Amino acid sequence: MIALKALVIWFAILVLAIANGVLRESVLVPGLGTPTALIVSGLLLSALIIGVTYFSLPWLHIRRPVQLWAVGLGWLALTLVFEFSFGLLQGKSWPELLEAYTFKDGNIWPLVLAVTALAPYIAAKLRGWA
Template sequence: MLTVVALKALVIWFGILVLAVANGVLRESVLAPAFGTPAALVLSGLLLSALIIGVAYFSLPWLHISRPLVLCIVGLGWFVLTLVFEFSFGLWQGNSLSELLEAYTFKGGNIWPVVLAATALAPYIAAKLRGWV
């Protein structure tokens, strides 16, 4: 049972990854030119957080979990996968570790830590919204 949940959660995370990439394209091509980088980062972060919670909300019936501990484990898994992807991809692109860590400082409108918190809490928040916990 746990393996099935883990595989389903991984599939859902890949969907979140696709949405995150699309969100980045939207931010750079539409939001930043229209509103400037700081506002675009805030809008993009809020949008991505909402999308992640929305994905969690709509995917919970497929995951078929409602126990708070399992919801938290799934959220933590998504959080870890996101960090691993973010740092691996950033380092592969030639960014330094200090450049990557700058996203965690809230400088210039970057609210990446809020997005990470939303990612970690999304399954639990979605279950609360559904009245499951």
């Protein structure tokens, strides 16, 4: 049951990530330029991930560190599979896909991935559970 609930939460995070991407491309990039927009967008998405996790953690009914880590690493794996699959379906090359995993030109995607993996533990800490 925890895995199914964690999957539902990940889908909510995915929807927020897509909305964040739309906001970034339609508002932030034109207004701030690409490097600053990438930083702001990455920080916003990280905050959204932690926020969703914080509010959904009681629904998951987990407190043991191993469960928190399992959910976070599961979300990381789902995110990576989604990102690479979606990119490949769009016809992007492996070098293009891997470019997102650098800190070039304001890109903080690797930090967002770290937040994704750590979010359940961070949320539990914020709640005073871990």
